[in-house]
Amino acid sequence: MRAVVQRVHEARVEVSGQVVGAIGPGLLAFVGAGKGDTEADARWLVDKILHLRVFEDEAGKMSRDLAGIDGGLLIVSQFTLYGDVSRGRRPSFDAAMPPAEAERLYDRFVAMARERWPKVETGRFRAEMRVVADNDGPVTILIESPRKASP
16 A cells, blocks of 8 residues: 655545545545555554654654644545556556455555544545645655565
8 A cells, every 4th residue: 555644734625615524733644555455554554654753843853643743634545646657658557456445445444544543534535536735844755565575
């Protein structure tokens, strides 16, 4: 699984002009599933995001995680994280997990995050979304679950 995580002052997701998820200070996580990703990948990624130390302490060092600031987490499904533009200019999404399977893993990812953190909001899977973010820093981190060894 892949995630692009941004530290934000606030963020929201709108679908058809209606806000479906919004947070104040915290993290906006765009999350995508690739072929072969499992629930173990989702668990690993949830843990990594929840404990990502990108918030500054009194000394100005990035040493705090979401719990350290009592922040929110906005999770947005983003299959385009698996877009490959190594050849040509139009992305290939062959490495992305098929939609039905990806939705199940995304839903499990969200459930795991909610089991561990009370301030979780989401977008809407496969919807045309408008994401509005007030980036803080900006701080943007790319995270990918470890690849399994080939048999």
